Each structure stands twice: as C-alpha cells, then as structure tokens.
Amino acid sequence: NAGVMQNPRHLVRRRGQEARLRCSPMKGHSHVYWYRQLPEEGLKFMVYLQKENIIDESGMPKERFSAEFPKEGPSILRIQQVVRGDSAAYFCASSRGQGNTYEQYFGPGTRLTVT
Amino acid sequence: ILNVEQSPQSLHVQEGDSTNFTCSFPSSNFYALHWYRWETAKSPEALFVMTLNGDEKKKGRISATLNTKEGYSYLYIKGSQPEDSATYLCASNSGNTPLVFGKGTRLSVIA
Numbered sequence: 001n002a003g004v005m006q007n008p009r010h011l012v013r014r015r016g017q018e019a020r021l022r023c024s025p026m027k028g029h030s031h032v033y034w035y036r037q038l039p040e041e042g043l044k045f046m047v048y049l050q051k052e053n054i055i056d057e058s059g060m061p062k063e064r065f066s067a068e069f070p071k072e073g074p075s076i077l078r079i080q081q082v083v084r085g086d087s088a089a090y091f092c093a094s095s096r097g098q099g100n101t102y103e104q105y106f107g108p109g110t111r112l113t114v115t
Numbered sequence: 116i117l118n119v120e121q122s123p124q125s126l127h128v129q130e131g132d133s134t135n136f137t138c139s140f141p142s143s144n145f146y147a148l149h150w151y152r153w154e155t156a157k158s159p160e161a162l163f164v165m166t167l168n169g170d171e172k173k174k175g176r177i178s179a180t181l182n183t184k185e186g187y188s189y190l191y192i193k194g195s196q197p198e199d200s201a202t203y204l205c206a207s208n209s210g211n212t213p214l215v216f217g218k219g220t221r222l223s224v225i226a
Contacts, residue, residue, distance in 0.1 A: 004158070033213075043204070045213035056213055091158070100147045100208050103161035
C-alpha cells in the first residue's frame with residue numbers, strides 16, 4: 001500500500017523559471033492538501049483540492065502560484081517566475097474524507113531551492 | 116487568525132522517563148485537534164485526531180487528552196525510548212477552516 005508520493009524530492013530553479021511539484025495521493029484518497037514550510041517556520045496551509053475542484057485556496061499567494069488536481073494523474077503545484085523567497089519545503093497530504101476530522105497522510109516533501 | 120502554540124520547544128529526557136508536552140489553541144469554534152509525529156528525514160505521521168471535549172486517545176505508549184473549553188491538549192509518552200525521538204506537531208482549526216500547525220516540540224530521548 002503505497003503512501004503519498006511526491007516528486008521531485010529536490011528541485012533547483014533559477015530566478016524567473018517555473019517549478020512544478022507533483023503529488024500522488026494514497027490509493028482511495030480523493031482529498032489533497034498542500035503545505036509549505038519556510039526555514040525556521042512551521043507547516044503553513046496553502047490549498048485544499050478534491051478531484052477537479054479547488055475547495056480552499058486561502059493560503060495560496062495571489063500571484064504566481066496555482067494548483068490543480070485533475071481527474072486522472074497527480075496533483076500539481078505550479079510556481080511561475082520563482083523568486084528566492086519561494087525556497088522552502090513543500091509537502092502534500094491526502095485524506096480519505098472531506099474536512100479536518102480525517103487523518104492526513106503526508107508525502108516526503110519537495111525541497112525547492114531558488115538560486 | 117487562529118494561533119496554535121506548543122511548549123516546550125524542545126525537550127531532552129532519559130530513556131525510560133515519561134514525558135508530556137502541551138498544545139494550546141483558541142477554544143472558540145473549535146473543530147478538531149491533530150497530533151503528528153515527525154522524524155527527521157521522514158514525513159509527518161498522524162497519531163491522533165480528536166474532536167470531543169474530554170476525549171482521550173492512546174496508541175501504545177503514547178496518549179493524548181483534549182480540553183476544548185480551555186483550549187489545550189496534552190501528549191504523553193510513557194517510558195520514553197530512543198526511537199521516540201522526533202518532533203511532535205499539533206494542529207487545530209475552527210469551524211471548517213484549514214488546519215493551523217504549531218511549530219512543534221522536538222523530543223530527544225537519550226539512551
């Protein structure tokens with residue numbers, strides 16, 4: 001029973017490039033959450049998606065960041081025109097039900113470095 | 116904005132000692148409280164999800180209590196072992212808003 005998969009594990013981008021982070025939820029889970037961990041900070045919520053729908057994107061920066069979770073395939077977090085401040089660890093989690101009374105299962109994270 | 120506080124920030128105990136740490140959260144409109152265990156170089160692992168005032172949950176040597184009226188939860192580890200060394204995160208939310216995570220308590224168990 002594979003857990004939550006994220007790739008790549010490490011990603012280096014130069015300023016102005018695009019970063020694409022992928023997350024495959026656990027089998028049977030249709031709810032995906034993205035979190036960001038900045039250096040010396042805790043996990044911060046970014047976006048919550050269900051298949052083909054964005055449920056809550058209140059934690060997403062208004063510009064350059066977007067997320068999707070298509071009917072087929074992984075969830076994608078996309079950062080356009082990256083800046084140094086985007087350097088962080090990005091974690092995705094999945095759950096089997098809606099709402100925060102279900103356990104969230106986390107992936108290993110993608111560490112993005114912007115040079 | 117919901118604020119989740121954890122204390123202490125870090126803790127060193129001897130193998131065999133029992134220990135506990137605290138998670139504080141706003142009690143108004145409380146919805147759920149999560150505890151996670153995060154070992155270095157691994158993913159956060161869910162320990163408990165708690166929703167009811169007075170709830171107590173247990174998994175092996177680890178247990179947690181919840182007081183939603185005063186806004187705190189305790190995590191207890193009985194007879195700490197070196198493999199318990201990790202960062203313990205709690206997260207809470209109000210209404211059906213996203214989870215807000217504390218910064219964690221980093222536990223080191225010395226053999």
